[in-house]
Amino acid sequence: MELGEQSTRLLDANGHDRLDSPDVEQNLVHIPSSRGKGTVWRGWLRRKWRDPRWRDLVAVTVLVGVVCGALGYTLGFWARKSPGRASRPGVVPLRVMVAGDSISQGCESLHTWRYRLWEWFQENDVPVTFLGPFHQTRLQEQDLSIGVPLPAARPGDELDGPTAMDIGYALDVEPEFLRTGSAHLAIWGREIAQDLDIISRQIHDYRPDYLLVELGFNDLAFGGRKPDEALTLMQQFIEKARAASPELRFAIANLPQRSKIGDLDVRTGQYNEKLREAIPKWSLPSSPVELVEFMEAYSCGPINCPASLDGIHPNSQGELEIAHAFSKTLYHNFGIGQQPLALPADFPSRTCLAPATVATYPNQEYIRFTWDFVYGAYGYEVQVRQEGVDWVTDSANYTKERHMDTLWTTGGATWEFRVRTYCEVTIKSPWTSAVSAAVL
Incomplete structure (x- = not known):
């Protein structure tokens, strides 16, 4: 059988x-x-x-499997929806691009708010790479008429690539920031209108996940545009960026107030109100647009501006406040990190050094007064007096160069010169010792 x-x-x-x-x-x-x-x-x-015990064991095993599977799916879902929460080794870093103007590019020797935001990502264990065609802050202009070389980078700044001084950051920034965090699309004086023709290509080339936008101030302040016109430009900017990457996420900052210039404060307020109303209309489920309350976080206005070094551009306090504003949106609206950036009780102070060496070079027509380069100088203030006359303490000649030619110092008299470094409106170095000369 x-x-x-x-x-x-x-x-x-x-x-x-x-x-x-x-x-x-x-x-x-x-x-x-x-x-x-x-x-x-x-x-x-x-x-x-x-065997009843066997049946119970099988039932428990199946139940545990179902629960674990559901939990794994849920965690995976939220990791995909909010990639910033994933911090395990091997997770692909978030790709972030900052599009902005001088507020985002920053000045030589400063940390920049971009660095403070990069620090926040690190503190929250969120792998991140910042993207863009530029890496520098706005470097101090070289005075080619002097012929004195710029100082070399300080010992200890060495790394595989440029040093902090090479690309204009504070000397204590983390070397890893120079590799993964310093790239950006921020240009001094930039308007939204100027970025319209380039944003599609930048998004296509760098493929960011998030576009952090700090633009519009120059359109109102110097571009002669009305709030409605600037708002239309911002909408076009978003549409062009989204066309290059349909799932791109946007964090759009409103405009800060600044020290008084005409009716700019009124027009800034009008633009910000319109922007708040428009952003929900621009947002899509696949490509959300969220507001960053830059103005509300920034300690600056027509009467007083402690967050800036000159009435608009951020100092150490302002950098942290702007980064705080962006971190709030990234956390609350995009679920990135464990909490927004916390502002310190005391903001870091800034050291402002005087030029180490000063000199005079008289000829038959004028006296040339020169001084050393100071890393991080926003500018310099010079005073001149005839020997035996008191300094005019409330008067100084401001310049971004490192020399001054005094055509008025004639008549055979002896003149005295001194200079100090201008780091911020309220932070200046001591005056150098005076040097004297007379026209030949």
Whole structure:
């Protein structure tokens, strides 16, 4: 008798399934066939299934599997929806691009708010790479008429690439920032209108996940545009960027107030109101647009501006306040990080050094007064007096160069010169010692 026939008879006798019978189990165990292995396995399972403890164990195992599977799916879903929360090794870093103007590019020797935001990503264990065609802050202009070389980078700044001084950042920035955080699309004096023709290509080339936008101030302040016109430009900017990357996420900053210039404060307020109303209309489920409350976070206005170094551009306090504003949107609206950037009780102070060396070079027409380069100088203030006359303490000649030619110092008199470094409106170095000269 073939095995198949025997098995059929055991199953079909009396018209009942007899696999629950001990006799059938015994017969199946001794069937010497490769097919018998499967049959033995089924018989073993049936014996176990009659044991209530075994059934309970199987039920618990299935339940645990279902719960773990559901939990894994949920965590995976939120990791995909909010990639910033993933901080495990091997996770692909977030790709972030900052599009902005001088407020975002920053000045030589400062940290920039971009660095403070990069620090926040690190503190929240969120891998991130900043993207863009530029890496520098706005470097101090070289005075080619002096011929004094710029100082070399300080010892300890060495790394595989440019140093902090090379690209204009504070000397204590983390070297890793220079590799992964210093890239940006921020240009001094930039308007939204100027970025319209380039943003599509930048998004296409760098493929950011998030576009952090700080633009519009120059359109109102210097571009002669009305709030409605600037708002239209911002909408076009978003549309062009989105066309290059349909799932791009946007964090759009409103405009800061600054020290008083005409009716700019009024027009800034009008633009910000319109921007708040427009952003929900621009947002899409696949490409959300969220507001960054830059103005509300920035300690600056027509009367007083402690967050700036000159009435608009951020100093150390302002950098942290702007980064705080962006981190709030990234956390609350995009679910990135564990909490927004916390502002310190005391903001870091800034050291402002005086030029180390000053000199005069008189000729028959004028006296040239020169001084050393100071890294991070926003500018310099010079005072000149005729020997024996008091300094005019509330008057100084401001310049971004490192020399001054005094055409008025004639008549054979002896003149004295001194200079100090201008770091911020309220932060200036001591005056240098005076040097004297007379026209030949």
